[in-house]
Amino acid sequence: MSANLWFALVGAGLIALAAFTFFVQTHLLRRIFAFNIMGSGVFLIMVGMAQHLRQTDPVPQALVLTGIVVAVSATALALLIFRRFYALSAAVTLTQDNDTLGDSYEQEPRQ
Amino acid sequence: MMYLQIALICLGCFFFIVGTLGLLRFNDAYSRIHAITKADNLGLGLLVLGLLPSAVNAFQGIKLLLIWLLVLVASATASYLIAHYLKQQQEGDV
Amino acid sequence: MNLAFDVLLGIALLLCAAGVFYSRDLFRAVVMFIAFGLLLALVWVRLDAPDLALAEAAIGAGLTGVLMIDAVAHLSAKNAHHQGAQFDQTGARPQLWSRILPVFSAVIIFILLLGAIWWRPDAPVSLPDLVAESLPESGVEHPITAVLLNFRSYDTLLEIAVLLVAVVVAMALKPDTSEPEAGNSKDPILHGLSARLVPPMLVVGVYILWAGSYMPGGAFQGGAILAAALVFLKLAGFGIERLADSLLRIGLALGFIVFLTVATSVMIGGRPFLTYPESVAGELIFFIEAMLTFSIGLILFSLFSQAPPPVAPTSSLQGEQDER
Amino acid sequence: MQTLNAMPWATNFWLAIAGLLLVTLVAGLWRIWRGPTATDRMLAAQLFGTTGVGILLALSQAMQQVALIDVALVLALLAVIAMVAFVKRMQGPSS
Numbered sequence: 001m002s003a004n005l006w007f008a009l010v011g012a013g014l015i016a017l018a019a020f021t022f023f024v025q026t027h028l029l030r031r032i033f034a035f036n037i038m039g040s041g042v043f044l045i046m047v048g049m050a051q052h053l054r055q056t057d058p059v060p061q062a063l064v065l066t067g068i069v070v071a072v073s074a075t076a077l078a079l080l081i082f083r084r085f086y087a088l089s090a091a092v093t094l095t096q097d098n099d100t101l102g103d104s105y106e107q108e109p110r111q
Numbered sequence: 112m113m114y115l116q117i118a119l120i121c122l123g124c125f126f127f128i129v130g131t132l133g134l135l136r137f138n139d140a141y142s143r144i145h146a147i148t149k150a151d152n153l154g155l156g157l158l159v160l161g162l163l164p165s166a167v168n169a170f171q172g173i174k175l176l177l178i179w180l181l182v183l184v185a186s187a188t189a190s191y192l193i194a195h196y197l198k199q200q201q202e203g204d205v
Numbered sequence: 206m207n208l209a210f211d212v213l214l215g216i217a218l219l220l221c222a223a224g225v226f227y228s229r230d231l232f233r234a235v236v237m238f239i240a241f242g243l244l245l246a247l248v249w250v251r252l253d254a255p256d257l258a259l260a261e262a263a264i265g266a267g268l269t270g271v272l273m274i275d276a277v278a279h280l281s282a283k284n285a286h287h288q289g290a291q292f293d294q295t296g297a298r299p300q301l302w303s304r305i306l307p308v309f310s311a312v313i314i315f316i317l318l319l320g321a322i323w324w325r326p327d328a329p330v331s332l333p334d335l336v337a338e339s340l341p342e343s344g345v346e347h348p349i350t351a352v353l354l355n356f357r358s359y360d361t362l363l364e365i366a367v368l369l370v371a372v373v374v375a376m377a378l379k380p381d382t383s384e385p386e387a388g389n390s391k392d393p394i395l396h397g398l399s400a401r402l403v404p405p406m407l408v409v410g411v412y413i414l415w416a417g418s419y420m421p422g423g424a425f426q427g428g429a430i431l432a433a434a435l436v437f438l439k440l441a442g443f444g445i446e447r448l449a450d451s452l453l454r455i456g457l458a459l460g461f462i463v464f465l466t467v468a469t470s471v472m473i474g475g476r477p478f479l480t481y482p483e484s485v486a487g488e489l490i491f492f493i494e495a496m497l498t499f500s501i502g503l504i505l506f507s508l509f510s511q512a513p514p515p516v517a518p519t520s521s522l523q524g525e526q527d528e529r
Numbered sequence: 530m531q532t533l534n535a536m537p538w539a540t541n542f543w544l545a546i547a548g549l550l551l552v553t554l555v556a557g558l559w560r561i562w563r564g565p566t567a568t569d570r571m572l573a574a575q576l577f578g579t580t581g582v583g584i585l586l587a588l589s590q591a592m593q594q595v596a597l598i599d600v601a602l603v604l605a606l607l608a609v610i611a612m613v614a615f616v617k618r619m620q621g622p623s624s
Contacts, residue, residue, distance in 0.1 A: 003211040003251055008322050010215040010248075014222050016315035021226040023307035029231060029276065033238060036269070037222050040245055047252050049322055050332075056253045058348035059332045062357065065260055065349065066364045069425050069501065072264045076508035077371045079276045084378050086280065116533045117542075124549055127580060131553040134560050134576055140568050143560075147576040158583050164532045165590060174598055175586070178605045181405065182579055185609035188398040189575055192616045195392075197568055206544045213548065217555045224562060236561050236570040239611055243581045246600065247551075250588055255596040258585075262600050266578065267607035271614040278618040395613065406606050413599065421596040426603070433607050440613050 004052040011044030026093040028085070032078045039071045116161045123157030126150055140197055144190050151186035155179055211251055218244045231277050239270040255421040256349050259413065263429035268505060271436055275509070344486025346419040353423065354490045355481065362468065365461045365497060368504045372457060375511040392442070399441035406434040414498050418487065424494040428501025435506040453507055460500025464493050534590065543591035550584045571615045578608025 018038035022031055043064045050060040086092060126149050133146020159179040166172040221244055224237035242265020249257035336348050336356070343351035353361050410430035417423030467489055468478055476482070481489045533539055557580070560573040582601045589597035 003207065006211055006215055007248055007252055010218055012315055012318035012322060013219055015318060016311045017222050017226060019314050020307055020311035023310065033225050033234060037225065047254060049325060051252065055333055057333045058336050058352050061254045061257060062349045062352035063360065065256055065353065065425055066360050068260050068264060070364055070367055072269055073368050073371045073505065073508055075269060076272050077375055079272055080375050080378055080511065083276060083279055113531050113533050120546060124546060127550055127553050127583060130576060131556050134557060134573060140566065140572065143569060143572050147572055150576055151579045155579055155583055158586060162586055165534045167595065171595065171598060174602060178582060178602050181605045182582060184401060186579065188394055189609050189612040191394055192612065193568060193571065196616045206541050210544055210548045213551055220558060232567045233561065233564065233570060236574050239574050240558065240561060240577050243577055247584060250585065250597060255594060255600060258600045259603060262604045263607055266604055267610050270611040274611060274614045275618055409602060409606060422599065430603060433610055437610050437613065440617050
């Protein structure tokens with residue numbers, strides 16, 4: 001097994017872990033973390049898989065380089081929106097309608 | 112020359128290990144600061160010195176020394192900042 | 206030896222990610238995230254991608270960590286306003302079946318990905334060979350820079366447009382309260398550190414940009430370093446917002462406009478959009494890259510500095526929702 | 530005067546050094562996990578930055594990639610920023 005394939009597998013593991021976190025955690029900051037790490041997993045798969053068959057491949061590397069910069073600006077924007085949301089509502093999770101799954105949600109206080 | 116290099120690098124690694132052990136075993140943040148500065152200053156310094164004879168040209172050697180210098184400045188200041196911060200926190204608690 | 210190192214690195218990376226996800230303390234998650242960025246940079250090194258390692262070292266160790274520490278500090282400072290609020294919220298406790306479902310779907314995702322990696326189709330063309338073949342025409346010697354700014358410059362053009370949109374949204378979200386930030390007192394040691402550390406940062410940023418045409422480096426990495434230097438100056442208490450604000454208006458869009466101008470002006474000579482004449486390709490690429498570095502640095506910095514100042518939440522339902 | 534890199538086993542030697550440093554880094558993860566305070570975690574992150582520089586320098590010899598020294602330079606410059614952000618921004622109650 002080459003290092004490239006192994007790191008692609010690690011990327012798959014990262015994506016699965018991040019997806020799981022995304023499903024179970026409702027805290028928005030944690031979801032932003034999970035989003036970012038999922039992106040890193042995708043990058044690892046892209047580069048690792050492309051290089052597994054042949055030698056070092058500049059094309060996926062260049063694409064991932066673009067991706068890293070876009071990912072950091074997306075994270076920064078998400079954090080900004082989160083902070084604005086928190087400043088306005090003092091909540092760290094998105095509220096859910098009561099008739100959907102989570103039955104442990106209590107009633108929203110009326111304004 | 113080769114044996115000198117190996118000795119320097121192994122000594123550098125030793126200081127990294129000591130620093131990590133200190134970070135893990137000491138039970139107070141001030142002593143942990145003391146431990147990690149050993150890795151920052153001596154560990155990396157010896158590693159850089161051991162690397163110098165392998166540098167391809169003078170430019171690379173200067174870059175290596177610059178890295179060490181930067182880490183020295185940065186870690187010394189960071190240690191000061193965090194100790195200062197700790198002290199302020201503790202005074203605030205009392 | 207090689208394999209042992211890679212396996213250890215991969216396991217450490219997964220451990221770090223698990224540490225980010227399952228920390229009850231948010232700050233622990235942030236520090237784990239910084240460690241994750243560092244390990245990821247090492248992974249890029251092992252994957253023979255020093256360009257990515259450069260970008261990840263600048264962004265993962267410098268920028269993302271700062272952004273997240275800032276956000277968590279903001280959260281904990283606000284929690285201090287209403288005592289008793291839990292710093293860490295893990296959300297509502299789901300029922301048993303709604304625990305199994307996420308595990309199940311995560312496992313399914315993992316298996317599907319494994320399948321996709323294992324039974325990948327063979328690529329019909331060899332991209333590395335194609336790049337190596339046409340590298341002499343691109344005007345630069347480093348293949349990744351050639352791909353980014355010549356062969357696939359559409360991506361780069363659109364990327365800088367996306368960054369521009371992000372920063373415009375961030376500026377629109379900024380509340381109009383402009384009260385001075387607390388805790389901006391100048392620390393003499395910090396002041397001295399920034400006076401000594403920022404100039405080498407700028408020099409290294411320019412060096413990385415210049416190196417991009419023949420070895421790993423380029424506009425993105427240089428821009429990230431420039432942004433980190435600006436963030437550092439702001440943290441050290443230099444009031445660079447005034448300067449940045451006037452500079453921002455020019456700088457933010459400059460990279461995009463210059464890129465677009467060059468891209469369209471070659472059409473005058475009868476060439477298709479975004480293709481450079483071979484004789485001046487190297488110079489044009491370097492010019493565009495320099496502008497891009499400037500713009501990316503300013504954009505990333507302003508995404509940091511546009512964050513709302515730490516004020517108490519204004520809503521009346523502070524306590525109740527936070528207890529969750 | 531023979532330098533180390535002339536030896537046939539130099540690659541493995543450098544990889545072993547990098548691996549050793551990586552092991553200390555993984556051990557440092559334990560301190561981040563345990564805490565107990567935010568300051569201890571930041572100290573561990575600080576050590577991570579330095580160890581990362583060391584690993585990159587060792588790998589630059591093992592993989593014969595000169596560019597990795599640039600990566601180490603960037604890391605050395607930027608690792609301190611997170612610490613400064615922590616000290617300046619976490620003025621509230623320590624967690």
